[in-house]
Amino acid sequence: MASVTLKNIRKIYPNTEKRKKSKDASERPANLQITDEGVVAVQEFNLEIADREFVVLVGPSGCGKSTTLRMVAGLEEISAGELYIGDRLVNDVAPKNRDIAMVFQSYALYPHMTVYENMAFSLKMQKRPKNEIDRKVREAAEILGITDYLRRKPKALSGGQRQRVAIGRAIVRDPQVLLMDEPLSNLDAKMRNQMRAELIKLRSRINTTFLYVTHDQTEAMTLGDRIVVMRDGFIQQIGTPQEVFRHPKNLFVAGFIGVPQMNFFENAELKIINGSYCVQVLGRTVTLSREQQDALHQMKQPETQIVLGIRPEHLRLTQDGIAAQIEVSERMGSEMHLHMTAGDSRVTAVIPTTGMETEILGGGKTVCIDLDPALCHLFYRESGENILQ
Numbered sequence: 001m002a003s004v005t006l007k008n009i010r011k012i013y014p015n016t017e018k019r020k021k022s023k024d025a026s027e028r029p030a031n032l033q034i035t036d037e038g039v040v041a042v043q044e045f046n047l048e049i050a051d052r053e054f055v056v057l058v059g060p061s062g063c064g065k066s067t068t069l070r071m072v073a074g075l076e077e078i079s080a081g082e083l084y085i086g087d088r089l090v091n092d093v094a095p096k097n098r099d100i101a102m103v104f105q106s107y108a109l110y111p112h113m114t115v116y117e118n119m120a121f122s123l124k125m126q127k128r129p130k131n132e133i134d135r136k137v138r139e140a141a142e143i144l145g146i147t148d149y150l151r152r153k154p155k156a157l158s159g160g161q162r163q164r165v166a167i168g169r170a171i172v173r174d175p176q177v178l179l180m181d182e183p184l185s186n187l188d189a190k191m192r193n194q195m196r197a198e199l200i201k202l203r204s205r206i207n208t209t210f211l212y213v214t215h216d217q218t219e220a221m222t223l224g225d226r227i228v229v230m231r232d233g234f235i236q237q238i239g240t241p242q243e244v245f246r247h248p249k250n251l252f253v254a255g256f257i258g259v260p261q262m263n264f265f266e267n268a269e270l271k272i273i274n275g276s277y278c279v280q281v282l283g284r285t286v287t288l289s290r291e292q293q294d295a296l297h298q299m300k301q302p303e304t305q306i307v308l309g310i311r312p313e314h315l316r317l318t319q320d321g322i323a324a325q326i327e328v329s330e331r332m333g334s335e336m337h338l339h340m341t342a343g344d345s346r347v348t349a350v351i352p353t354t355g356m357e358t359e360i361l362g363g364g365k366t367v368c369i370d371l372d373p374a375l376c377h378l379f380y381r382e383s384g385e386n387i388l389q
């Protein structure tokens, strides 16, 4: 276990370098900065990971997550900046001397070896005593619930079991830092859920610092002590899952975190009426909460054009409010997802339906929705930044 510090880390892939073949066509340097030196895959990356913290890097494909992780692992050269593991500057330390272990999306097990041999391999290479190897392998197998499969070959295992072996192989080495790059992406939805829970358990049983990469916001939200949201090579926001969910710094983070996605009203206005800040949206004027008022007054915010964001679960149906036409309504057990249009905006609402007549919420029906101002997020239309951050 150790802290990990990334100071102003930057990664440039030289233009001349042969591009890594990518199966995923979307993994192109779409909006990455390109300089004379090459493609800037990661820049201005500053992060301090505490000892034993679980930090998740999350963002869409191609935003620089794997590149960052691979720089920490030592598999990718760092173009600029400083990387510390504990107090040690490790920019130029070989991967095997960094005391880290990495788990990949493709389990990368040795097919001709048994589970036991796969897990024992790195310790054998280090010429550790046999009884120590045996103890560590059995301990890891116990933690991961794969003791019964130790004699099997990988091909006789399910995807979830194989990934457990890959994790086992990493943890037998007691690494200071455990790096994981989309370890659950090859699993089906049910197994992914189960493995997510297993990772939470694993985390409480081993004393290691975790740096975990995923494009899946649910994984990020459930696993991370803190999450780092990335886009186009830049960090957008760092915070606990709650912080990022409740106070997204900009439109990108607001739209990326949360399912179903936050609703955005593109044509809203921030107004000052009789000294009070109000939001005008779709012909309706809503006075903001005390807290929002105070913050806006303090920063002397002038009237401005905004994008108003509100999460689907924060919309309420009311007698009078913004008229919305239901296009599709989905029953999801104890709640309904209503997909609606209101003026020129598409709006999704999640409505609890326990003990409620749901016939009135069918497609084609018109309802009224209400905005609780305290739950509204205000973004500058120009920059996309959250006004109240």
Ligand SMILES: Nc1ncnc2c1ncn2[C@@H]1O[C@H](COP(=O)(O)OP(=O)(O)O)[C@@H](O)[C@H]1O
Residues within 6 Å of the ligand: 013, 017, 018, 019, 020, 027, 028, 029, 030, 032, 039, 041, 059, 060, 061, 062, 063, 064, 065, 066, 067, 068
């Ligand atoms: N070896 C490489 N050479 C050139 N460009 C690369 C290389 N590896 C990755 N890239 C580019 O760098 C960007 C970030 O890639 P990556 O870190 O793999 O993103 P992510 O893991 O977030 O999907 C992508 O645009 C990708 O195409």
Ligand SMILES: [Mg+2]
Residues within 6 Å of the ligand: 065, 066, 067
């Ligand atoms: Mg990746």
